[in-house]
Amino acid sequence: MSEPTGLLGEVFADLAARHPASLRGAQEARAIEPARFDATAERYLGWLRKARGDAWLTSSVNAYVQFSTDVIFAQADYEDDGAYAHDSFAKAHAEVYSQRHVMDEYLWGVYLTNFLWVHHMEIMRFFQDRFLAPLPANAHIVEIAPGHGGWGVWATASRPDVDLEGFDISPSSIAIASSIANAAGVSDRVTYTLRNALDLAVMPEASADAVICSFLVEHLEQPDQLFAVIGRILKPGGTAFITGALTAAQVDHIYEFRRESELIVLAEQHGMRVRESLSVSPQRILPKAKFLPRSMAMAVTRCAHGFW
Numbered sequence: 001m002s003e004p005t006g007l008l009g010e011v012f013a014d015l016a017a018r019h020p021a022s023l024r025g026a027q028e029a030r031a032i033e034p035a036r037f038d039a040t041a042e043r044y045l046g047w048l049r050k051a052r053g054d055a056w057l058t059s060s061v062n063a064y065v066q067f068s069t070d071v072i073f074a075q076a077d078y079e080d081d082g083a084y085a086h087d088s089f090a091k092a093h094a095e096v097y098s099q100r101h102v103m104d105e106y107l108w109g110v111y112l113t114n115f116l117w118v119h120h121m122e123i124m125r126f127f128q129d130r131f132l133a134p135l136p137a138n139a140h141i142v143e144i145a146p147g148h149g150g151w152g153v154w155a156t157a158s159r160p161d162v163d164l165e166g167f168d169i170s171p172s173s174i175a176i177a178s179s180i181a182n183a184a185g186v187s188d189r190v191t192y193t194l195r196n197a198l199d200l201a202v203m204p205e206a207s208a209d210a211v212i213c214s215f216l217v218e219h220l221e222q223p224d225q226l227f228a229v230i231g232r233i234l235k236p237g238g239t240a241f242i243t244g245a246l247t248a249a250q251v252d253h254i255y256e257f258r259r260e261s262e263l264i265v266l267a268e269q270h271g272m273r274v275r276e277s278l279s280v281s282p283q284r285i286l287p288k289a290k291f292l293p294r295s296m297a298m299a300v301t302r303c304a305h306g307f308w
């Protein structure tokens, strides 16, 4: 495999120079499908550089390394305690989502995990092939909890016919996702609004052709309510891309999913058929781990006739 060039080459060189322990995971992510990885990374990094300006490289790599390190420590505590550290949404909101500095760093870090973490790169491939490619023409997409905006902006940049409305509870998300949309040149088809996802239950029924909801469900005390919202706003026959974390700790993960079937059942209980799913884990985990951290992605379809 040739060495990465361009902006990705700069990221790999910076990791090698300042955070060599973090380079191996990124190389593993690239090795799955180098051409797709390079194309995905170059696009994400181009938007990142435009959004953040000259200091993009050091500040973003620092945020990524800090976020990845925090996740490893959270997982180690979870291994010891057998439970996530927090179970209160109010606490996560007060200490993380509403704290501009904390959340900005967190979201820039998560943005890079979309391709630098091997299991997230696998989910990115699933998103591109199994959700985005079959999306119908002129789809209206609702994105719930866009965070950094990387998923929805990827969708709108790849498909000039679609538009997107995003809702997140964090002011950082609204600012960062808007800056990424602007950098990608899709602001005219994308809006972001500060709102609790659970308040979207008041949105008109069957108003979205598609929903993107990535890594929110484990942040909620009652994930069932989120699936009710998605089932309500999706048009019959409409599709959703939903991801969630299982036995994977993080400062703001409060609902512990243990089995893939739990997410599938939640979708089914709210009128959605799981067309395809993918459950992936990092290639290396803590020694003697009891819990295998996984990320699961689902492509679901809103049933039109009861059960299909």
Ligand SMILES: C[S@@+](CC[C@H](N)C(=O)[O-])C[C@H]1O[C@@H](n2cnc3c(N)ncnc32)[C@H](O)[C@@H]1O
Pocket: 097, 110, 111, 144, 145, 146, 147, 148, 149, 151, 167, 168, 169, 170, 173, 195, 196, 197, 198, 213, 214, 215, 216, 219
């Ligand atoms: C881990 S980030 C996920 C970001 C992005 N979707 C991704 O997949 O990388 C979780 C996001 O959920 C948002 N969030 C948490 N609780 C929420 C709620 N009740 N309503 C809306 N957004 C929420 C946070 O502000 C944050 O942006």
